[in-house]
Amino acid sequence: MEADSFTQLVDAHYTPLYRFALSLARNTADACDLTQQTFYVWATKGHALRDSSKVKTWLFTTLYREFLRGRRRGGRTTALADLPPGEDDPPAADVDLAVQLDGQLVVEALQEVDEAFRVPLTLFYLEDMPYQEIADMLEVPIGTVMSRLSRGKAQLRAALARKEAGKNIIPFPLSQRKTS
Numbered sequence: 001m002e003a004d005s006f007t008q009l010v011d012a013h014y015t016p017l018y019r020f021a022l023s024l025a026r027n028t029a030d031a032c033d034l035t036q037q038t039f040y041v042w043a044t045k046g047h048a049l050r051d052s053s054k055v056k057t058w059l060f061t062t063l064y065r066e067f068l069r070g071r072r073r074g075g076r077t078t079a080l081a082d083l084p085p086g087e088d089d090p091p092a093a094d095v096d097l098a099v100q101l102d103g104q105l106v107v108e109a110l111q112e113v114d115e116a117f118r119v120p121l122t123l124f125y126l127e128d129m130p131y132q133e134i135a136d137m138l139e140v141p142i143g144t145v146m147s148r149l150s151r152g153k154a155q156l157r158a159a160l161a162r163k164e165a166g167k168n169i170i171p172f173p174l175s176q177r178k179t180s
Contacts, residue, residue, distance in 0.1 A: 010039055013059055016127050020060060023122040024067045026111055034070075038063040060123065061137040109159035117152030120145050 017038060021031035041062050049058055110118060119138065123129040124145075135142040 006043065009042070009055065013056060014039075017059055017063055019126055020122055021063055021067070023107075023110060023118060023126075024064070024115070034063055034066055037066050041066070057129070057133045057137060060127065060129070064119065064137060105163055106156075106160065109156055109163055112159040112162075113152055113155040117148050117155055120148045121152040121156065124149055 014035065018031055018035045021034040021038075022028065025031045025034055038059055042059060046055075046058070049055065110121065113121065120134050123134045123137070124131070129137075131142050131145050135145045138145065
């Protein structure tokens with residue numbers, strides 16, 4: 001693979017992959033490692049991908065499998081950092097402070113959702129993946145994805161309600177998106 005095309009691939013997909021890795025690993029060091037490992041696997045095996053329109057799905061699937069592989073091996077377990085979510089994320093340009101604080105609250109609440117539900121929630125709402133791509137990536141039927149999204153939203157709402165209770169702010173409802 002040419003260095004320029006690899007750089008473009010990294011530039012296009014690093015931030016969403018890192019956010020996904022952070023939602024899985026729950027700490028910045030492991031999220032960085034997962035993201036880097038994903039790009040390493042792409043550099044060594046990515047040439048085998050026949051349909052270039054599937055690059056994003058391939059990268060997310062690879063990252064998820066690397067996460068599972070590391071967990072099965074009893075891989076490195078770093079303690080959760082005492083950093084607020086997003087501290088080591090790439091900086092966002094001119095984000096309204098209220099929106100940023102709401103986003104941080106949602107990311108914190110998302111960490112309380114069971115992993116089986118957190119993964120589809122992250123892929124669907126944060127990475128804008130359609131149901132079918134999530135089903136393919138997780139190797140489950142599309143109905144399972146829909147069920148996990150529903151249950152995950154319920155857990156996320158409950159986590160947000162717990163977090164919001166101390167702030168006297170009404171949590172916002174998660175709306176349904178169309179998957180066309």
